[in-house]
Amino acid sequence: MSSRGGKQKKGNVTSEQEEEEQPLQAVLVADSFNRRFFPISKDQPRALLPLGNVAMIDYTLEFLTSTGVQETFVFCCWMSNKIKDHLLKSKWCRPTSPNVVHIITSDLYRSLGDVLRDVDAKNLVRNDFILVYGDVVSNIDVSQALQEHRHRRKVDKNISVMTMVFKESSPGHKTRCEEDDVIVAMDSKSKRVLHYQKTQGLKKLQFPMNIFQHGSDEFEIRHDLLDCHISICSPQVAELFTDNFDYQTRNDFVRGILVNEEILGNQIHLYVTQDGYGARVSNLQMYDSVSLDMVRRWVYPLTPEANFTDQQGQGCTHSRHNVYRGAEVSLGHGSQMEENVLIGRDTSIGANCHISNSVIGNNCTIGDNVVLDRAHMWNNVHVSSNVEIHQSVVCDGAVVKEAVRLNKQCVLAYNVVIGPNLSLPEGTVVSMHHPEEEEEDDDDEFLSDDQEVGHSKDKTRQKAFNPAEVGPEGKGYIWKASMNDTEDEELAQCLWGLVLNPDPESDSESEASEESQDRSRSVSPEIDDVNAFQLEVLGTLQRGLEENIVCDNLVLEINSLKYAYNITLKEVMQILTRVVLEYPFQQQGTQLTTLQYTGSLLPLLKTWSPVFKNYIKRAQDHLDCLSAVEELFLEQDTHQTAMVKVLMKMYQLEILEEEAILKWFSTGATNDKSRQLRKNQGVRRRVRRMSLRRKESAEDESSEEGECGRRGIKTEDLRTV
């Protein structure tokens, strides 16, 4: 080992010489922790999907090795065995490899946070390390970023915890992933990140003023940066993840650090590179463009003919117009490879084909008169004659029969058979996995791709293929991304990750984006935690009632539970409201009459009002609480009349402000049921009375502009009543 370290240093004069003896380490996360690539990633983990006939993880490892990393920890979760096999066979695990690869597998990783917590628990990193995902393709020389990072750490005593690597690319560049679109405010002298926000299609963005008030006098707000998902982290990062167990992703971490900068004194810096290439293959759109860029040699020296994985028979020749041919490729008479074409070994192509901007894997057979444009074919694909394929992905072993046309953005997953004589509409995804089997698994899987998904079920419930969908000889089912999801999630699940349409509602304020992020985050933590938390809160309140514990202590207990289960403040409030309102049912069974229910509930509300007041402070909290109340009464149809009393009591106890109630009443109606609830006589009358009184008092005061506007709404309410 020691001799190797010495020799390595000779090679990397630029980065290593003046640094300590410690080898450079890297943490590679070979799991995406989402299901974006389903159904393809059901059979093969994302890190092993071929890009230019080489597994994506190899690009990442090559990138790390070429920057002088000497020790890499690969963390796998979903299909860890396959990744392990692949790595053991590859050149990275040969004894001569300058980069020692350790593979760490566990089924328990559900997010980047879990991985980094494990890094900390096992004490793997001793020095600054590079953190990347297993699907990053890059040729950026990070040694300079590394130097800057180390310099900063030396100068101001470990204040900077992380340096993020960005690549300059103006909006509209095709490797800019719409979902990853970020806007960054930075201090131009120190390169410190002041504000980091995903734009998510928002038209208006808000920046907190305080970021501009201290520090230096030069700021940059940049929208022309592409997040390469490469970050140089200090060992503190892993510790911080352990300390804050609600951090799930790097995004959480960055936001957490920036928000708590005053308290913790940690800073994040960034490094912007102009040349070099770095992109994360986060969806198929990105897959398509990164693959093309690779063939167009933007990722030089990671080009197809370089054969950097050092595998036998992977070599290919490069000729004009970026046409790459592997060994034993045969091309029929009259076939044209126009430009940017990569053909793997032992592939044969028939006569009169037109191929452009495509990647074809090993051992494929392609018939006559085939048109391929931006097609990505993996290994062992059979394509018959007269087929047209446009911007689609065809996975291993798929068969495309005669005269099939694949329109844009189709995906044929593993071993699917299509055709003959069929035209697949745009965006069709065909898989051997039946979508319904997926839904059943949903319950026990919690959105992380970590369990063996119904391989056995597959065989037991073989359903008939629909010939209208996949053709008379076809095999496969049309895959629909979880149909019962809300729009937001569907977007997150979409394979191609299409252009985000700016949401007309959300362009008003950045708060909306935060909210939506909260929402998406509330999806990701395990549902288990929420349920467990709810039970615990119920237990606590029960005990509080029995043993007559002071409310302050109850608050303390709930707070500690909040941290133990990694629950956001908003959720705490909603759950608390729910638990309290359900309390009578819990104690006396569900067969209560409305009168009995209110009778037992109202004293409870009175006892616990200090607890509520502790959590419900801001205007938003009031609305959240109200929506929780609404939700509960929507479920308990029979007790809707009790809602008036509950609201009244809460108002009297000063848990809820009248303004919040009025606002909720005027805006909230989102669906038929809740509208009906609002029409409920009692609620209406109560609110009306409130607003009347409000109006009187408002008239007494000198009326301001804003007040007038609000009154306008109220009078309208009255009219409808």
Added chain:
Amino acid sequence: MPGADKEADLTERIEAFLADLKRGGCGTGPIRGSGETARETTALLRKVTAQARWSSAGDLMEIIRKEGRRMTAAQPSETTVGNMVLRVLKIIREEYARSRGSSEETDQQESLHKLLTSGGLSEENFRQHFVHLKANVIEAINELLTELEGTTDNIAMQALEHIHSNEVIMTVGRSRTVEAFLKDAARKRKFHVIVAECAPFCQGHEMATNLSKASIETTVIADAAIFAVMSRVNKVIIGTQTVLANGGLRAVNGTHTVALAARHHSTPLIVCAPMFKLSPQVLYGQFLRPHGLVFALTCTILSKVNVHCPVFDYVPPELITLFISNIGGNAPSYIYRLMSELYHPEDHDL
């Protein structure tokens, strides 16, 4: 087991070298000149000779060939590596022949008659075991290394014969050899150098900075101005990446333009190339190695644009006036002869 240890160390060295070669030539790896690559290759081959297990010259040649194939495959555009492998193979042949007692001269001067009858030394003849062969081969490789160390100096020494006072000299891009050549001449004479910048990598800028530091009057011009400026130029002195067997060049992009302009104005074109750049390959036509480049294009367009960036030009031999190597000046038509002295014809394809 010291033997196994040594072998592991050797393979490790080779792997590291291969990885460096693969990453070389771009931003990520260490950038070095071909002279350094040649020295490193030779040193590595010496290590192979010293540490690998072999009993006869035939074994050794097989090992060197195998490693040589891998090294050349790692970076096909770096021909120096292959050249050095050929040189070492030739050394082994010579040393073997000497140990066997046959005189070198008979081997050197193969007549047509001999070629037809004997067919040279065949592989079986290398099976004989000689005690001193290893030491001799290593000694000869050491000599080769010393020769490589001195190439740039040897070329630079000849500068005063070619550059005269108040001449205007044009060069293109950056070449360490040409830089040393001009600096050497500048110690005695005053002259003016015009450097074509060699876009898009603009190595010419670096060259010009280095020259002006040595107080040589230097002008940088854009590549497009080469033809316009050529009428004022007395001599063109360029470096090259490879000298091909027919006397042509594979040189940095833009060299062909310079050569054609020089021919049009009948300006002499001198190529400074050490002997290790002579390669037995013959290439006709242009060699393309496009390279990704970041342009300040509006990026929405970028997806519809193909960017090609060839790195090397092929310059045909008839455009070249003179080669200056470490052993003296030669005309392009004589290159094939030098080649046959340097390399054994049987080794030409590894």
